[in-house]
Amino acid sequence: MMEAWKYDKAADIGLAPGERVKSVRRESGLVATVVHRVWWAFVRAYLRLWHRVRIEGRENLPLDVPFVIVANHSSHLDVLVLAAFLPGRLRDRVFPIAAGDVFFSRLSVGWFAALCLNALPIWRKKAGAHALADLRERLVEDRCGYVLFPEGSRARDGKLADFKPGLGMLVAGTNVPVIPCHLQGAFEAMPPHAMFPRPRKLVLRVGKPLDCSQLSNDRAGWMGITQSARASVVELSTQS
Amino acid sequence: MNTMDRLFGWRHALDNPVSLGVVCAVAGVLLISPLLILVITRATSAKPEFRKELWDRYKSWLVIAPAIAVPILAGAAWTIAAVTILGLLCYAEFARATGLFREKLLSALVVLGILAMNFAALDNWYALFMALFPLTIGLIVVGTLAKDKPAGYIQRVALAILGFALFGGALAHLSFFANDANYRPILLMLFLCVELNDIFAFCVGKTLGKHKLAPNTSPGKTIEGSIGALVLTTALATALGHFVFEGTAFDSWPLLILLGVLISVVGQLGDLTLSSIKRDLGIKDMAATIPGHGGVLDRFNSMLLVAPAVFHLAHYVLPAVGHGQAQRIITGG
Numbered sequence: 001m002m003e004a005w006k007y008d009k010a011a012d013i014g015l016a017p018g019e020r021v022k023s024v025r026r027e028s029g030l031v032a033t034v035v036h037r038v039w040w041a042f043v044r045a046y047l048r049l050w051h052r053v054r055i056e057g058r059e060n061l062p063l064d065v066p067f068v069i070v071a072n073h074s075s076h077l078d079v080l081v082l083a084a085f086l087p088g089r090l091r092d093r094v095f096p097i098a099a100g101d102v103f104f105s106r107l108s109v110g111w112f113a114a115l116c117l118n119a120l121p122i123w124r125k126k127a128g129a130h131a132l133a134d135l136r137e138r139l140v141e142d143r144c145g146y147v148l149f150p151e152g153s154r155a156r157d158g159k160l161a162d163f164k165p166g167l168g169m170l171v172a173g174t175n176v177p178v179i180p181c182h183l184q185g186a187f188e189a190m191p192p193h194a195m196f197p198r199p200r201k202l203v204l205r206v207g208k209p210l211d212c213s214q215l216s217n218d219r220a221g222w223m224g225i226t227q228s229a230r231a232s233v234v235e236l237s238t239q240s
Numbered sequence: 241m242n243t244m245d246r247l248f249g250w251r252h253a254l255d256n257p258v259s260l261g262v263v264c265a266v267a268g269v270l271l272i273s274p275l276l277i278l279v280i281t282r283a284t285s286a287k288p289e290f291r292k293e294l295w296d297r298y299k300s301w302l303v304i305a306p307a308i309a310v311p312i313l314a315g316a317a318w319t320i321a322a323v324t325i326l327g328l329l330c331y332a333e334f335a336r337a338t339g340l341f342r343e344k345l346l347s348a349l350v351v352l353g354i355l356a357m358n359f360a361a362l363d364n365w366y367a368l369f370m371a372l373f374p375l376t377i378g379l380i381v382v383g384t385l386a387k388d389k390p391a392g393y394i395q396r397v398a399l400a401i402l403g404f405a406l407f408g409g410a411l412a413h414l415s416f417f418a419n420d421a422n423y424r425p426i427l428l429m430l431f432l433c434v435e436l437n438d439i440f441a442f443c444v445g446k447t448l449g450k451h452k453l454a455p456n457t458s459p460g461k462t463i464e465g466s467i468g469a470l471v472l473t474t475a476l477a478t479a480l481g482h483f484v485f486e487g488t489a490f491d492s493w494p495l496l497i498l499l500g501v502l503i504s505v506v507g508q509l510g511d512l513t514l515s516s517i518k519r520d521l522g523i524k525d526m527a528a529t530i531p532g533h534g535g536v537l538d539r540f541n542s543m544l545l546v547a548p549a550v551f552h553l554a555h556y557v558l559p560a561v562g563h564g565q566a567q568r569i570i571t572g573g
Contacts, residue, residue, distance in 0.1 A: 005391075009338065009339055009521060014528050029332060029341050
């Protein structure tokens with residue numbers, strides 16, 4: 001379907017540069033697009049050489065937006081592996097959801113998160129319904145992809161914690177598929193306290209997409225999605 | 241003048257008395273402005289918002305004025321670099337406001353065109369500089385044909401051409417001015433007159449303005465303000481121009497008055513051009529980069545069309561802009 005031209009200003013227009021970095025409405029310009037491409041090409045090469053990444057279930061990786069990729073979280077490497085092997089043409093539309101207090105409270109880190117990772121912030125202290133509604137609106141209306149860690153933070157012992165219901169609040173009742181993934185080896189390669197990654201092998205397992213369109217956008221629906229996503233990640237973790 | 245001296249010779253920054261005069265006058269105004277603002281806000285018991293806006297604008301000028309003057313004084317290479325950055329910033333704001341920024345390939349072609357024209361200016365290769373305007377437009381027109389996506393073709397290509405024409409084609413003439421041995425006073429005079437032209441129109445309009453100039457485009461502008469700016473800017477440009485162009489064919493009263501009228505009228509038209517764009521898009525400012533002013537483009541819109549207009553007048557009247565300077569300093573030839 002071809003679309004005629006519309007004057008459609010950037011959703012983040014009118015924000016001062018420092019505010020734009022932190023905005024969940026941020027849209028990539030030419031500079032950001034070029035930086036994303038270069039950064040992710042570098043990350044792919046690094047993951048292949050240093051960690052010899054193997055991907056199982058590659059056919060389940062999405063070819064188009066929208067989608068939400070969820071996975072276990074035990075290392076800063078996780079987001080790199082999960083986002084690096086998505087199609088390059090989606091680069092500007094794939095947003096890792098990152099903790100605002102870690103990645104967006106200082107401007108220098110915020111610029112890195114925005115320009116390189118293309119991350120959007122979620123503020124954990126006040127991640128109420130309002131913040132999630134903004135993210136949900138963008139996911140559905142703007143058609144984009146999120147990489148999300150529903151545990152809410154890196155597992156300090158490497159074990160899978162409970163998933164937070166916020167995942168369900170993003171996708172319940174929408175046509176956005178949730179793609180469960182399990183990443184093995186990232187905790188051993190770079191545990192939360194480590195400064196530098198060790199050259200350990202990583203295995204990424206990509207599961208079948210979960211359909212959330214039939215689930216109601218209420219507490220029962222959110223819990224249903226959250227539980228089935230976690231069950232899929234657990235199941236992937238037992239494959240070998 | 242030796243090419244390296246022209247490009248990087250900061251020691252010559254204030255050789256010309258006009259440069260020295262303009263720099264001292266602007267620095268002086270910026271020094272006494274806080275006092276003026278205090279007096280005005282106290283005497284008229286101004287509202288806090290108005291007071292804040294005045295201070296915001298003042299603080300922004302403390303950054304903008306050096307950002308204009310320092311590269312010009314430092315050397316032609318810095319001047320051209322600064323104009324290039326200015327053009328790219330203006331295009332970025334234009335592209336984000338119109339939605340053109342989502343067309344990455346078209347945007348990349350416009351950026352390429354802006355860079356190429358400024359490179360030709362740096363090289364002092366006039367033939368290439370002139371050739372790049374139609375050639376870049378040709379490139380923009382054919383550049384996205386391979387995508388085989390005709391829906392919206394005319395609108396997005398026309399937008400890209402408008403963006404390139406304003407921020408590359410027109411603005412890069414400022415860069416080419418830097419090839420003149422006498423470029424510092426010329427550019428300082430231009431910036432001073434264009435910025436003051438805006439301020440004259442604003443001040444005269446506020447005090448004497450009754451009849452609206454173009455209420456649909458820009459409701460704040462008045463005919464009185466426009467005429468006031470025309471008179472004051474012409475007087476200023478004529479007087480300054482006499483010293484800038486002393487001893488050249490330009491130094492005759494009719495030509496200098498024409499120069500002043502051109503700066504004022506074209507400057508105001510450039511302002512209205514951007515107002516039309518903003519009104520059409522339904523936004524007040526192009527961005528929020530400069531507190532109290534809006535975007536970079538909101539501040540420099542009046543310069544966009546003045547640059548080529550004054551350049552070609554000078555190029556016609558003088559033997560040439562950049563006369564006697566080494567040509568094609570990078571590409572050779």
